[in-house]
Amino acid sequence: MTDVAQRKVASALAPLQLSGEHHLCPGCGHPVAWRLLLEVIAELELEKKAIGVVGHGCYTNIVQLADIDFLQCLHGRAPAVATGVKRVHPDAAVFTLQGDGDVASEGLAEVLHTAARGERITTIMLNNGVFGDTGGQMTAASVVGQRTKTSLEGRDAEAHGYPVPVADLVASLAGAAYVARGAVNNAGSIAKTKRYIKRAFEAAVAGEGFTFVEVLTMCPTGWFLPTADGPDYLEGTFEKTYPLGALKGR
Amino acid sequence: MVAKLLQGSDAVARAALEAGCRFFAGYPMLPFTDLLEAMARQMPAVDGVCMNAETEIEAVNMTLGAGAAGARAATGSCGQGIALMQEAIAEAALNEVPFVVFNMARGQQDYFQATRGGGWGDYRTICLAPKDVSEAVEHTQLLFHLADQYRAPVMMYGDYLISHTYMSVDITRRDYGELPPKDWALDGSKGGTGHSRQVWTWAMGKANDPGPGPDLHWQRIAAKFEEVAAAEQRWEAIDCEDADTVVVSFGTCGPFVEQVVAELREDGVRVGAFRPISLWPFPEAALAEACRNARQVLVFEVNAGQMIDDVRLSIGGRIPVRPLGRVSIDFSGMRQGEILTVGWIRDRVKAAMQEVPAR
């Protein structure tokens, strides 16, 4: 078959990606989200306008792996930091990349205030329901029943309360122009999530307001699962708590 | 020289704008609030940004973002509000983002917080304590220069008296010399070139251009602050050469102690006044030198004893170092209380001098 003429239809690395070598676990969903983000920036021709503000988590590795300007900031504070960046460079495509621990736990005030103010930036929240980088503790987004290092018997609503649906809270604010929730556990969701991220960047850059995309990602390590079981667990539990789709805007 | 009668907060705001400050973010907390309001009034005219942030933590992080993007940026607060900002001040010291913090303090109880730094890591914060509005105007412009020169957050220790006193001042831009261009600042323009920028406390760099990593980065920063310590000490010494007693004070207590010293000198008493202008770096050697012939050092500060630790370090046990002040706050909780009068200070200085007789 090797003597048949062929053309490449998909590259291994994303545009703007300096290296594919990262320290994230087998079966992690974050690297797929990274790829979608970089593809969107390249396709919208924003690479010379993009400034990323990145929180604290396994995903922080992107600041070494991607050839765009990055500021790595304090846990939870990215939307506030991004606000300062955007006010100084109003024509830049300013975005934040954070995890559910960063946003739903530490940084809930920041994201809600930034959304309410309608800052023209995009926040991407990678939601796997754990503080993965610190070994897998519960976050404010962990779903009821989810086993974590601080809820070994499963998150119990009586003892631990309920998860915070950040995308829904953001969508309720007038300053939020586009809000969507996607996932990267299968090719179909991956394609839809890329469209959400693209729309979010377009809307923010066009000045429509604050845009937010929550991306459900797999963390088989944090979920105590074999890697191959990550996608089904995401669909069976996370998608029930966090329905996919566009929550606000077209 | 063009002088205008301005209220302190207004003067500081104008001086900041003259220095090129174009981003300010703050959360209301008196006596800092007047500076926030002055900025809100004045920023639009220069196409700058003044954010009334929803929290102190957001204010300082917005300011960090603006500074990382290359603007001259500032924030401020006082007391508990500054405490909330410590995390971000430390972060900016370690990721080398410049901005100015206006601590319009509620009296003198913020000295520890201003000089020891409440954040994580091996960092220092240049802190200048003006004695009046005129010095505050000068310090405002100097601090923007120092922040950029050393790529670090810096602080002004102001207070209610600075904020509210009217004084005739010249806010014209001062020239402190050339600074290198901010080619490290983030603007997106190097994206896709292989040389995109990175602001990160861990300084790991990029896959195609690895950085020094946290160990070497933080060692370099520690060494940088040692350079700053050697180069940026500022102080004022009055009548110390032949003084039996030197009275040390900082900030707006300075003019009161100056007045006490002037009055006692007229009575033939050999007393001197020393005022650290830079609370950090504390002018240790200059203080030790000023007290060379003294038999005791008195420390007048309106708190339970904070700057006195630095005075003791400077004197090294050679002669007694004794506190004169105490906690004293007025009925509003915003400013120094009843002990901040020339009479109160003079009585205590005279009593202290009886206890350690003159030569």
Next chain:
Amino acid sequence: MTVTRGTVTIDIDHCKGCELCIAACRPAVLRMSEETNENGYRFPLLEPGCTACRACRDVCPDYCFEVFKFDRPVTS
């Protein structure tokens, strides 16, 4: 008879054996090896029947796949 419309290259050195590509492959032409790479992970092997749908590349967290489409399908 199997119709093959494309092919992939697989960077087996960087594969971490997560097997997400196995489930994602629509024509089910990927199966995990018996041998392991230098890091101890098994890796995917390609069988005839690839349609160049790119699902493997889309789901792979380690950027192991490049996907190629043939100018004309090959029957075997």
